[in-house]
Amino acid sequence: MLKLDIPIEIFDEAVAQARAEAPIEACGILAGIDGTVRKLYKMTNIDKSSIHCMMDPAEQFQVVKDIRSAGLKMLAIYHSHPATPARLSAEDIRLALTPDVAYVIVSLQNADKPEVKGFLIEDGNATEVPVKVLQRSIGRGRCR
Amino acid sequence: MKLVINGEEAISKDGINVSELLIEQDVKMPEMVSVELNGSIVRREAFDATNLKEGDKVEFLYFMGGGSVAE
Numbered sequence: 532m533l534k535l536d537i538p539i540e541i542f543d544e545a546v547a548q549a550r551a552e553a554p555i556e557a558c559g560i561l562a563g564i565d566g567t568v569r570k571l572y573k574m575t576n577i578d579k580s581s582i583h584c585m586m587d588p589a590e591q592f593q594v595v596k597d598i599r600s601a602g603l604k605m606l607a608i609y610h611s612h613p614a615t616p617a618r619l620s621a622e623d624i625r626l627a628l629t630p631d632v633a634y635v636i637v638s639l640q641n642a643d644k645p646e647v648k649g650f651l652i653e654d655g656n657a658t659e660v661p662v663k664v665l666q667r668s669i670g671r672g673r674c675r
Numbered sequence: 676m677k678l679v680i681n682g683e684e685a686i687s688k689d690g691i692n693v694s695e696l697l698i699e700q701d702v703k704m705p706e707m708v709s710v711e712l713n714g715s716i717v718r719r720e721a722f723d724a725t726n727l728k729e730g731d732k733v734e735f736l737y738f739m740g741g742g743s744v745a746e
Contacts, residue, residue, distance in 0.1 A: 558739070558741075560739075582743050583740070583742030584742060585740035591709065591739060592711045596682070596734070608741075610742075615743040620741070622741060622742040622743075623742065626738065626739070629737045629739060636741075
């Protein structure tokens with residue numbers, strides 16, 4: 532995956548979730564096609580921690596099956612950093628176990644300007660993936 | 676025997692258990708994997724004792740998480 536394009540509605544939804552769940556870390560999954568996100572799945576952080584997140588495995592299975600039945604692909608796994616920058620921690624890299632997806636961090640460190648960054652992580656090595664927020668809604672023709 | 680693994684048909688050795696399937700499927704870090712068998716999550720301590728049979732639907736996926744600090 533060379534890029535991750537996120538429609539602004541979905542970007543806004545991720546940021547709203549991060550704000551709503553702060554100071555707890557929020558988490559979720561982005562699904563789509565060819566690097567363009569079509570669907571966001573909010574997941575439960577079973578750790579309920581402000582510095583750590585872990586998704587509920589039962590929810591993960593449901594979502595993976597839903598993505599498959601919709602003909603989409605899991606493109607990214609995201610979580611928020613409520614008070615730290617949008618950069619990977621050692622823990623983020625340790626838990627980047629699912630192959631072929633981007634790892635996205637939504638940082639609320641600057642409350643007025645949330646920052647989102649994506650990374651590919653392979654064998655413990657991270658490279659940044661360009662994340663583009665699409666201003667026009669896919670299939671709806673709405674501009675913003 | 677035929678299984679359905681992560682939504683796709685696959686051939687596996689007859690009578691293997693969940694732990695053996697993870698090895699057969701070359702799953703790295705199996706201790707970090709959740710397994711669902713025919714719609715029910717298999718407890719990790721039951722991996723060895725859970726034998727698979729023809730037509731079983733098995734899903735496995737890695738834990739998904741992260742953190743600004745390790746806990």
